[in-house]
Amino acid sequence: MENLLDNSSEFLCFVTDKDLYIRESNSIFNETFQQTTGFQAGQDLSTATLWVEKEKCLSAAKHCLHHPSDSATIDVHTVCAHSKEERWFRWEISALRNNNDIAQGVRFVGIDITKQKLADRQLLYQATLLDNVSDAVISTDTSFIIKSFNKSASFLYGLTAEEVIGQSAYELFKYEYVNDSAEAAREFFLKNYYWKGSVWYTRQDGGRLCFEASVTCVRSSDGSVVGYVAVNRDITAIATNYKSLFLQDQLKKSFLDALKEGIVIQNSKGEILECNKAAERILGLSADQMMGRSSMDARWKSIYENGEHFPGDQHPAMVVLKTGTEQRDVIMGVRKPNGKLTWISISSQPIFDRTGRLTAVASTFIDITKRRTAEEEKSKAEGRFRITLSMLGDNAWQHNFQTSETIFSENLFKLIGQSGDNPAENAKLWWDNIFPEDRWRLEESDKDYRAGTQEGHNIEYRMYHTDGSIKWIRDRGVVIDRDDKGMPLLVVGTHTDITAEKQLSEKLIGREKQKKKEILRTIIEAQEKERQEIAYELHDNISQVLSSCRLLLETVNNSNYHNILKEVRANIDQAIDEVRGISHQLNTTTLELIGLAQLLSDIVGKINHSGKIVFSLNSKNYKESLLIDPKISLTIFRIVQEQIKNVLKHSGASKASIHLSSTRKNISVTIKDNGKGFAPDSVKKGLGLINIFNRVEYFNGIVQLDSIPGQGCSLKVIIPIEQH
Known part of the structure; x- marks a missing residue:
């Protein structure tokens, strides 16, 4: 218990025995209450002048004594004994239990929430001043927890203050932003502490309101942000009465014409009264051509998604006029006058007058032709690809990094005795049958692909066959499509059964x-x-x-x-x-390539451009004119390439360097980094290091690997030139 109290540097802590006599407390508790209430250790909790709401605390403590597995959280109002300053503390109360789970006392852990309470008071005071304002006024704390909800807000939202106070405004209120997205609006507000715009809100009873909303922050006397206030003005009548709006307010017309969504207003007979520019563009008709035309007009040549005729009386606007019920996201194909088929997603909502009579319907729609065409092409392409995979001699696959979907050829799962007849589960089925000890190879390859550092892979691993045997699989793949940033979008490859090859290899x-x-x-x-x-x-x-x-x-x-x-x-x-x-x-030949130094310089430039690490190259002591066997320069390049990959993948370094030099007797390269390092004797050589040692051994060179945990790594390779 002493350790617990002494280690609590941020919280106030004290404990009582089962008779509720205070026995121990930590230093921050003593310092706080010596300055406020004159608290004395050893007092009966019921007589301590620790708080004003004493009964609340005693009740919670006694409950924990009788129910040791329970805990309680209470906010307690305290008045300073000397300065009469008001302070609030939030206490977490729980029982101290022995090994038999019997309560031996009570533990109190508290935190000063005075600033929060004062901020709440300020928000409530401001909300009280605005309670009679006709606009909806909602105040929250800095976590967007609602603290006040004025009468106008209750009337407009159809919710009482008791129902919303204490809840998250973001979770409770879902808005449709007119000229912005929710993410963009929130980002703008958190950056500028202010936002203004128009939003639509759907009440629990189904009614829809349009608000002209403005949100700003509330600051304390010291200038710090203590909460936020939203003022929402009801402009539903303006937003929905489009006929009057277009006749009276040309500015609003310009606003609607600027929208990407098509808007059409129809009267109670279904006749078009008004439309915006987007509607003209999407439907291929001018406003004059549409005025007065009803959804029942035979000139509308519309179809369902399955290609069947879409009757006029089933158009969303006509359904709304019949039922008074909003219709949302209905997919419809519309044939333009030029014969071109356009696909739209349309939503229609009723417009009522002051007496509640349905007088008109407003429809909004967007052109989804490109999206639908892309989906159809994707479906066709996937079908063609599956057929192609099935026709390949080897067992092929394709992985899409955007959708995380993997497509397998039909014959693939025969390698492990499975049917693979459920495409949605095939990727998981394949993964589950891979040896757990071998899965890391695929995981590392996936990380390299996603980091943009890998063009392809060639991996071998073991898999379980349904007959109990073990199969060796060679998994090869290559990137065939990348996005604008160079990140992989599509990888294709094959799986080959190399079990016989492995068995023969072991014999040899x-x-x-x-x-x-x-x-x-x-x-x-x-x-x-x-x-x-x-x-x-x-x-x-x-x-x-x-x-x-x-x-x-x-x-x-x-x-x-x-x-x-x-x-x-x-x-x-x-x-x-x-x-x-x-x-x-x-040296009877010369290197007829771009040159080793320039090639390494290009690689370093690309790495530095990525911003992940700073590489430097020193090749001033390397001369391309020296007679170097092209095989040696190629070997040096592969070694540097392999070690760069190791640095990027394992070192965690921020800086690294390459020192390339050559003499008439040898060529040497040193790669150093300031990464986390390792103990060479305790780490098993990976395939990359093994390849480096084998390459150098072939040319009778020297490999010097030095590394200390926490002090980076240095790899030096020296290959003689003369004997080659």
Whole structure:
């Protein structure tokens, strides 16, 4: 208990025994109440001057003693004993139980909520002042919890203050924004602490209201935001009485013409009274052509989604006029005068006069032709793709990163003895039959795809067959479509049963090891022979030339200085020619590509452009003109490529560097990062590191891997040039 109290640096804590005598309290509690109520430890809780609402606290404490598994939360009003300052605290009350689950006392954990309470008072005071305003006024705290709801709000929303206070305004009120989306409006408000616009609201009784809404923040005396106030003015009559609106208010007409949605107003007979520009564009008719035309007019050539005729009396507007009930999101195909079929999603709602009589209907609609065409094309494409997959010799698949949908060929599941006849469950069925120990390979590949760092994959893993056997699968895929940011959209690939290949491979492991030893021995012998030839050239040619230079220099004096210098220079030129000749013998080809340094520079530029990490490249000591075997430069490139991938994938580094240098004897590259590092001896080499070591071993190079946890990693590779 002492540890609990001492470690509570943010909360007030004290405990009582089962007789409700206060026994212990933490320092923040003592400091707070010594300054406020003069609280003394050891007092009976019922006599302590800790709070004004004493009975509330005692009742909660006694309840927890009698029901140890329960807890209670209460807000308590406290008055400072000296300054008479009002303060509020929220207490979490629970029983202290022994091992037999019997209550031994009560624990109180509290937090000062005075600022919140004062803010609530301010909001309530402001709301009281506005209670007789004709506009709906709603105030919330900074978490959008409703704190006040004036009389006009109750009248317009059809809800009482008791029903809404304490609830989240965002969860309780769902608005349809006229010229904005809910997300955009909220983002604008949280950035500017102000928003104004028009919204539609549907009451619980089905009635719809249009508000001209404005939301602003409420600040305390110190300037901090303590809540928000929304003032909503009812403009339903203006928004729905379109005939009067168009005749009286040209500004509103301009507003409606600017909308992307088509709007049509029809009278009680179904005759069109008014429409906006979007309606003309979508339906392919001018306003003059539509005026007075009824939904029953035979010139409307409309169809259902299944292609059947859509009768005029079933049009949403006519259904509203018959039933008085709103119709929403009805799909209809409309044939334009030019013969083109346009698909629309239409909603219609009734307009009532002051007596409650249905006088007109307003319909809004949007053009969904492109969306519907795209959906149809997608469905057709998927059908064609399934047929194509079934015709392939191998077992093919396709994965869509946008929809997370995977399509498999019909023959694929025969690999594991399954039918795969439920396309919706096939992806899960395939995943469930993969060895749990092998799933990480696919998970890592998926992460690389989603990070945009992988063009394709070639993975092998084990799967369970229904006959109890284990199958080895080779999973290959490649990205065939990307979005504007270069992220993958579509990957296609194949699954191949390589079980027989794996079994054969296991049988040949021993032979391969022996063969590898023989290859290494042959390479070593070839290297030794080549070294002997180089040694011969150096000893019999270059060594003699340099020895001559040394003898000449030992005989130099003032009289023969110029002659000796001339002769030494000639000997050195000869030595250089000899060295150059040896180099040309060892390197018979030159790298005919873009060049290793430029290629690495391009990669570093791309990585830096991504902003994920800062890479630097130092290649000033590397010269493309040196005679380097193209296979070596390719090997260096692959090693750097592999280590860059390791840095990006595992290191968590913010900076990394590549140092590329070359001499006439070797080429070296060092890749360093400031990442989290690791202990090389305790970490199993992954496939990437194994490939690096194998590549360097093939060229008799040196790999130096240094890393310490928390101090980054350094990989240095040195590959000799001369012997290749």
